[in-house]
Amino acid sequence: MCTTCGCGDTELVPVELHEKILAGNDRAARHNREHFLEAGVLALNLMGSPGAGKTAVLEATARAAAPKGWRLGAVSADLATDNDAVRLVKAGIPSHAITTGQACHLDADLVHRSLHGIAWQRTDVFFIENVGNLVCPAIYDLGQAANVVVLSVTEGEDKPLKYPTMFLAADLVVVSKCDLIPHLDFDMAALDDAIARVMPRPRVLKLSARTGQGLDQWVAWIEEQRLAHGLVGKVAGLAAHVHAPKP
C-alpha cells in the first residue's frame, strides 16, 4: 500500500541485493569442501581444453605416486561417454563418470551427487576431471582444495592471455605433452611470460605423461598441498557421507 496516504495504489520499491549470481553453487561447494576436509581428502579440480592431457596426467600419476602409498580416486566429467573413467580404472584409480550431457562445466551439485557413486572417503587424493573447456569451468567452485589447469604445448603460448579467467582461478598450471616440444615451434619463455600477466602467483610445472618428465615435481606439489591443507597424518576415511543426496 502507498505509505504516503494509505490509498490502495501499488508501489515501486528498489530492492538492493548485491548477491553473487553463483551464491547457490558456492553454498554447495562449501558443503563439498567440508566433506573433503573432514575426511582428510585432498580434492583437486583439473581443468583444461579438450584433449589437453588431463586424463593422461592422472594415468601417469597412478604410476608416479605409487611409492607414496596414497589411495587415489577420481570422478571424470564427460559429455557423453565414460571413456575417461574406464581409462582411469584401468590405470588403477577407482573412478566414476559424471555424464554431463549438454553442460559444458561441472558444478558443485553435480560433484556432490557423483560422490555417492564412489568411496571417496577412503582416498587421500581425489581428482575431479572437469569438462574439457577453458572458459566455463573456471567460475564454478566445486569444493576443491586447489585448481590445476592442464595446458598442452600444442595449444599455443598465447592461451593464458586469451582465457585469463581460467588462469586467474588456477593454483597451478601443468604444461603437458612436453615430449612434443622438439617437433613444434613452441616458446616456453613466451608461455611463462603470458602466465605472469594473468596469474598473480604463477606456479608452473612442465611435464610429459608420455616420458614421465616432471612427474616427480607434480607428485611433490600434491604432497605440498596435502601439507598446506593439514591433511598429512590426519586419520582419514572416518567421516561418513550419511545424508541423502539432493534430488
Next chain:
Amino acid sequence: MHEYSLVEALITRVEAEVHRRKALKVHGLSVRIGELAGVDAGLFQTAYDTFRAGTVCAEAPLTMRRIPASWSCPSCRAVIPRGAPLRCDACAAPARLDDGGDALTLDGIDLEVP
C-alpha cells in the same frame, strides 16, 4: 555457454524475491559483470532475453554494469599497467585484483508491491 545456466540461477533468485515480497511485477533488474567474471555480456543478454519469456522477468529490462579489471599492489597501492605482469617489482609482491574485476552479482531488483 554457461551464460544460460547463470541466467537460470538469476531468474530463480528473482522469483524467490517476488514470492517473498508478494510482488505484483518486476520492473527491472541490475547485474554487475566484471571483466574477469568469465562471462560474455552479449551472450548473457541473449540468454536473458531467451529465458525471461514466461517468467516473472518477462517484462523486466536488464541493466548490466560492466567493470573493467584493474590490478594494484596490496602494499604500496601502485597501479599495475594494463597487460603488464601481475606483480609490483618495488615491493616484490603479487598484485591484487581491485574490487569488482571478477564480480558476477545481482545488484538489485525493482519490484512493484501492493
